[in-house]
Amino acid sequence: MPDTTRRSTPGRATPALLALAGLLAAAPAFAQADAPAADGQTSFNNSCRTCHALNEGDHRLGPSLAGVVGREAGSVEGYGFSSALARADFTWDEARLDAFIENPDAVVPGHNMKPFPGITNADERALIVQFLASGG
Ligand code: HEC
Numbered sequence: 105m106p107d108t109t110r111r112s113t114p115g116r117a118t119p120a121l122l123a124l125a126g127l128l129a130a131a132p133a134f135a136q137a138d139a140p141a142a143d144g145q146t147s148f149n150n151s152c153r154t155c156h157a158l159n160e161g162d163h164r165l166g167p168s169l170a171g172v173v174g175r176e177a178g179s180v181e182g183y184g185f186s187s188a189l190a191r192a193d194f195t196w197d198e199a200r201l202d203a204f205i206e207n208p209d210a211v212v213p214g215h216n217m218k219p220f221p222g223i224t225n226a227d228e229r230a231l232i233v234q235f236l237a238s239g240g
Pocket of ligand 1: 115138148151152153154155156160165166167169172175176177178179180184185186187188189196204205214215216217220223232
Protein backbone atom coordinates (compact mmCIF):
# COMPACT_ATOMS: atom_id res chain seq x y z
CA MET A 105 0.00 0.00 0.00
CA PRO A 106 1.52 3.33 -1.08
CA ASP A 107 2.21 5.81 1.67
CA THR A 108 0.31 8.95 0.61
CA THR A 109 1.74 11.07 3.38
CA ARG A 110 5.04 11.06 1.49
CA ARG A 111 3.43 13.48 -0.99
CA SER A 112 3.54 16.32 1.44
CA THR A 113 7.00 17.80 1.56
CA PRO A 114 7.47 19.32 4.97
CA GLY A 115 11.03 20.30 4.02
CA ARG A 116 9.74 22.95 1.62
CA ALA A 117 8.33 25.00 4.45
CA THR A 118 11.73 25.56 5.97
CA PRO A 119 13.02 28.38 3.72
CA ALA A 120 9.79 30.31 4.20
CA LEU A 121 9.95 29.86 7.95
CA LEU A 122 13.56 30.97 7.98
CA ALA A 123 12.68 34.08 6.00
CA LEU A 124 9.87 34.88 8.42
CA ALA A 125 12.16 34.36 11.39
CA GLY A 126 14.65 36.70 9.76
CA LEU A 127 12.02 39.39 9.35
CA LEU A 128 10.94 39.05 12.96
CA ALA A 129 14.53 39.28 14.15
CA ALA A 130 15.10 42.41 12.07
CA ALA A 131 11.94 44.15 13.26
CA PRO A 132 13.34 45.59 16.52
CA ALA A 133 16.21 47.20 14.59
CA PHE A 134 13.73 48.96 12.33
CA ALA A 135 11.70 50.09 15.30
CA GLN A 136 14.76 51.69 16.88
CA ALA A 137 15.79 53.70 13.85
CA ASP A 138 13.64 56.69 14.83
CA ALA A 139 14.04 56.38 18.58
CA PRO A 140 16.57 58.57 20.39
CA ALA A 141 19.99 57.02 20.73
CA ALA A 142 20.51 55.19 23.97
CA ASP A 143 23.34 57.34 25.26
CA GLY A 144 24.89 60.76 24.81
CA GLN A 145 28.17 59.50 23.45
CA THR A 146 26.43 57.69 20.60
CA SER A 147 24.31 60.73 19.83
CA PHE A 148 27.37 62.96 19.93
CA ASN A 149 29.19 60.59 17.59
CA ASN A 150 26.26 60.57 15.20
CA SER A 151 25.49 64.28 15.16
CA CYS A 152 28.60 66.23 16.14
CA ARG A 153 31.76 64.20 15.78
CA THR A 154 32.14 64.76 12.04
CA CYS A 155 33.07 68.33 12.88
CA HIS A 156 33.99 68.41 16.59
CA ALA A 157 36.60 66.63 18.68
CA LEU A 158 36.62 66.51 22.47
CA ASN A 159 40.36 66.79 23.01
CA GLU A 160 41.54 70.21 24.08
CA GLY A 161 43.00 72.21 21.19
CA ASP A 162 41.89 69.64 18.61
CA HIS A 163 39.99 71.85 16.20
CA ARG A 164 38.42 70.30 13.14
CA LEU A 165 35.86 71.94 10.92
CA GLY A 166 34.39 73.13 14.22
CA PRO A 167 36.23 74.07 17.42
CA SER A 168 37.15 71.51 20.08
CA LEU A 169 34.25 71.07 22.48
CA ALA A 170 36.46 70.11 25.44
CA GLY A 171 35.01 71.88 28.49
CA VAL A 172 32.47 73.76 26.40
CA VAL A 173 29.97 74.02 29.26
CA GLY A 174 31.14 77.03 31.24
CA ARG A 175 33.21 78.39 28.38
CA GLU A 176 32.76 81.86 26.92
CA ALA A 177 31.18 81.49 23.45
CA GLY A 178 33.52 81.98 20.50
CA SER A 179 36.58 82.29 22.71
CA VAL A 180 38.68 79.12 22.48
CA GLU A 181 42.30 79.69 21.39
CA GLY A 182 43.45 78.69 17.95
CA TYR A 183 40.11 78.49 16.16
CA GLY A 184 38.86 81.02 13.63
CA PHE A 185 35.27 81.70 14.65
CA SER A 186 32.73 83.52 12.53
CA SER A 187 32.38 87.12 13.64
CA ALA A 188 28.88 86.23 14.86
CA LEU A 189 30.25 83.70 17.37
CA ALA A 190 33.35 85.74 18.17
CA ARG A 191 31.09 88.66 19.11
CA ALA A 192 28.59 86.52 21.05
CA ASP A 193 28.53 87.69 24.64
CA PHE A 194 27.49 84.73 26.77
CA THR A 195 28.86 81.63 28.43
CA TRP A 196 27.75 78.21 27.23
CA ASP A 197 25.50 76.57 29.78
CA GLU A 198 23.23 73.58 29.35
CA ALA A 199 20.16 75.60 28.34
CA ARG A 200 22.11 77.60 25.77
CA LEU A 201 23.65 74.47 24.28
CA ASP A 202 20.28 72.78 24.08
CA ALA A 203 18.80 75.76 22.24
CA PHE A 204 21.84 76.02 19.94
CA ILE A 205 21.73 72.41 18.77
CA GLU A 206 17.98 72.62 18.30
CA ASN A 207 18.27 75.68 16.08
CA PRO A 208 21.65 77.44 15.90
CA ASP A 209 20.20 80.42 14.00
CA ALA A 210 17.96 81.27 16.94
CA VAL A 211 20.90 81.51 19.36
CA VAL A 212 23.72 82.93 17.21
CA PRO A 213 22.35 84.49 14.02
CA GLY A 214 25.10 84.58 11.38
CA HIS A 215 26.99 81.58 12.85
CA ASN A 216 28.92 79.31 10.55
CA MET A 217 27.99 75.87 11.93
CA LYS A 218 26.87 74.46 8.62
CA PRO A 219 25.55 72.26 7.25
CA PHE A 220 23.80 71.30 10.48
CA PRO A 221 20.10 70.52 10.39
CA GLY A 222 19.35 70.92 14.12
CA ILE A 223 18.17 68.15 16.42
CA THR A 224 14.41 68.18 16.89
CA ASN A 225 14.27 65.36 19.44
CA ALA A 226 14.46 66.95 22.94
CA ASP A 227 15.53 63.69 24.61
CA GLU A 228 18.42 63.32 22.23
CA ARG A 229 19.51 66.94 22.77
CA ALA A 230 19.41 66.40 26.53
CA LEU A 231 21.62 63.32 26.21
CA ILE A 232 24.19 65.20 24.14
CA VAL A 233 24.20 68.20 26.49
CA GLN A 234 24.62 65.94 29.54
CA PHE A 235 27.43 64.13 27.78
CA LEU A 236 29.22 67.42 27.05
CA ALA A 237 28.57 68.78 30.55
CA SER A 238 30.06 65.66 32.08
CA GLY A 239 33.30 66.27 30.23
CA GLY A 240 32.62 64.19 27.12
C1 HEC B 1 28.98 70.34 9.79
C2 HEC B 1 29.92 70.51 10.87
C3 HEC B 1 29.34 70.65 12.27
C4 HEC B 1 28.49 69.80 12.94
C5 HEC B 1 27.85 68.52 12.42
C6 HEC B 1 28.34 70.35 14.28
N1 HEC B 1 29.06 71.50 14.39
FE1 HEC B 1 29.20 72.66 16.03
N2 HEC B 1 30.32 74.00 15.00
C7 HEC B 1 30.74 73.85 13.69
C8 HEC B 1 31.45 75.05 13.26
C9 HEC B 1 32.05 75.29 11.89
C10 HEC B 1 31.43 75.93 14.37
C11 HEC B 1 31.98 77.34 14.42
C12 HEC B 1 30.81 78.25 14.01
C13 HEC B 1 31.16 79.71 13.87
O1 HEC B 1 32.33 80.10 14.01
O2 HEC B 1 30.20 80.48 13.64
C14 HEC B 1 30.72 75.23 15.45
C15 HEC B 1 30.52 75.76 16.71
C16 HEC B 1 29.94 75.08 17.76
C17 HEC B 1 29.81 75.58 19.10
C18 HEC B 1 30.35 76.91 19.64
C19 HEC B 1 31.65 76.62 20.36
C20 HEC B 1 32.25 77.83 21.06
O3 HEC B 1 33.40 77.69 21.52
O4 HEC B 1 31.63 78.90 21.14
C21 HEC B 1 29.17 74.63 19.84
C22 HEC B 1 28.82 74.70 21.32
C23 HEC B 1 28.89 73.54 18.95
N3 HEC B 1 29.37 73.85 17.68
C24 HEC B 1 28.27 72.38 19.33
C25 HEC B 1 27.91 71.36 18.44
C26 HEC B 1 27.21 70.18 18.85
C27 HEC B 1 26.85 69.82 20.28
C28 HEC B 1 27.00 69.45 17.71
C29 HEC B 1 26.22 68.17 17.57
C30 HEC B 1 24.88 68.18 18.09
C31 HEC B 1 27.58 70.19 16.60
N4 HEC B 1 28.13 71.32 17.10
C32 HEC B 1 27.59 69.76 15.28
C33 HEC B 1 30.54 72.77 12.88
C34 HEC B 1 29.69 71.71 13.18
